[in-house]
Amino acid sequence: MAKIVVKFGGTSVGSVEKIISVAKILKKKFLKGDKIIAVVSAMAGKTNELIKHSEQISKNFNKRELDVLLASGEQVTSALLAGALNNLGIKSKSFMGWQIPILTSGEHNNSRIINMNIDKVNNFLTNKGIAIIPGFQGISEQGDITTIGRGGSDATAVAIAKIFKTDFCEIYTDVEGVYSTDPRYFPKAKKINKISYEEMLEMSSLGAKVMQSSAVQTAMIYDLPLHVRSTFSNKEGTKIFGPESIDYNKVITGVTYSKDDAKVTLLDVQDKPGVAADIFEPLGKNSINVDMVIQNISPDGKKTDLTFTLKRNDLNKAIKLIKSNKKKVKYKSISSDKKVSKVSIVGAGMITTPGVTYKMFRSLAQEKINILAISTSEIKISVIINEKQTNKAVKKLHSVFNLD
Ligand code: ASP
Numbered sequence: 001m002a003k004i005v006v007k008f009g010g011t012s013v014g015s016v017e018k019i020i021s022v023a024k025i026l027k028k029k030f031l032k033g034d035k036i037i038a039v040v041s042a043m044a045g046k047t048n049e050l051i052k053h054s055e056q057i058s059k060n061f062n063k064r065e066l067d068v069l070l071a072s073g074e075q076v077t078s079a080l081l082a083g084a085l086n087n088l089g090i091k092s093k094s095f096m097g098w099q100i101p102i103l104t105s106g107e108h109n110n111s112r113i114i115n116m117n118i119d120k121v122n123n124f125l126t127n128k129g130i131a132i133i134p135g136f137q138g139i140s141e142q143g144d145i146t147t148i149g150r151g152g153s154d155a156t157a158v159a160i161a162k163i164f165k166t167d168f169c170e171i172y173t174d175v176e177g178v179y180s181t182d183p184r185y186f187p188k189a190k191k192i193n194k195i196s197y198e199e200m201l202e203m204s205s206l207g208a209k210v211m212q213s214s215a216v217q218t219a220m221i222y223d224l225p226l227h228v229r230s231t232f233s234n235k236e237g238t239k240i241f242g243p244e245s246i247d248y249n250k251v252i253t254g255v256t257y258s259k260d261d262a263k264v265t266l267l268d269v270q271d272k273p274g275v276a277a278d279i280f281e282p283l284g285k286n287s288i289n290v291d292m293v294i295q296n297i298s299p300d301g302k303k304t305d306l307t308f309t310l311k312r313n314d315l316n317k318a319i320k321l322i323k324s325n326k327k328k329v330k331y332k333s334i335s336s337d338k339k340v341s342k343v344s345i346v347g348a349g350m351i352t353t354p355g356v357t358y359k360m361f362r363s364l365a366q367e368k369i370n371i372l373a374i375s376t377s378e379i380k381i382s383v384i385i386n387e388k389q390t391n392k393a394v395k396k397l398h399s400v401f402n403l404d
């Protein structure tokens with residue numbers, strides 16, 4: 001008998017029929033003898049719809065009231081799921097964030113879970129019922145309803161798994177797990193059976209969005225095993241846990257890409273201590289995230305070229321900020337390219353395997369793909385290339401590193 005958290009995302013509870021299927025999944029687990037806490041998202045699209053309503057009133061809608069509004073989405077699915085279970089003859093009860101309570105701190109619309117009381121829910125589990133808890137919501141020390149940021153139901157599930165000391169946390173979603181690349185566009189993509197937290201974080205920050213990254217991070221810190229799987233099939237999903245899950249026979253676990261990058265190059269930047277800081281400080285202060293930075297060695301020690309990448313949305317703003325900083329940052333010219341993409345290979349196996357970098361570059365060259373920028377971490381190598389060549393690059397790397 002295990003004690004488990006089972007989380008269902010928005011598409012899994014996207015209609016009354018789907019909520020009834022979720023109830024059936026839970027009933028089956030319950031009859032096996034597991035103690036179950038189910039965490040639910042709002043119905044797919046609901047949170048966006050509620051935000052729209054608030055914006056119809058004001059773009060600066062009161063933040064406290066926005067949380068009251070948004071938390072209602074998860075309240076609806078919690079009640080429907082508990083009712084559906086009751087209807088199947090299973091004892092079940094919903095517990096709102098404020099009833100438990102799930103204590104949060106920080107600003108409205110973007111709070112953080114700091115603690116929760118386990119007594120009421122544990123009593124209910126001991127009395128043989130399935131507890132339903134809405135994701136995404138909590139209560140502040142002042143007693144106001146709060147929400148914890150978009151996609152926050154994953155974070156709720158992981159926090160509950162930790163604080164209730166459950167054996168593991170299952171994340172039910174609309175895909176069958178984590179894939180070696182995007183299965184929607186690359187039919188050769190393969191489902192990954194197990195993956196380490198670190199690899200999962202690299203994969204999701206690079207665009208393979210299956211779970212909220214901060215929730216994976218929390219799970220990593222507390223060494224909580226996660227299991228991502230589909231609500232709509234019986235297939236085993238992907239298990240995410242510590243380094244013991246790394247398959248060292250495989251050098252690379254996945255190939256990811258993002259198509260919303262841009263590149264900026266400054267030519268002949270004055271080469272003296274502090275210029276890089278002067279270039280990037282205004283960007284940072286304006287919440288612009290810089291991704292890769294490449295600075296050339298200056299042959300004469302006076303001038304250098306500097307290239308960096310960022311999200312395409314931020315490009316115009318970044319260029320404006322740099323141009324308006326002419327007093328501090330001197331350069332000959334600035335150019336940019338917004339038709340670039342980032343392609344990365346991720347795998348903990350590369351730590352122990354020499355030659356991965358060269359193999360990646362050689363295979364791209366064979367496809368006549370020019371590399372515009374490179375960055376590496378211990379378990380990831382990323383290149384910036386022309387956006388048009390993304391598909392070719394992903395296909396090639398997927399096959400060269402034996403993922404097909
Ligand atoms: N309903 C919230 C959202 O759409 C939380 C979640 O689904 O995880 O962001």
Ligand code: MG
Nearest residue numbers: 009010041151
């Ligand atoms: Mg969601």
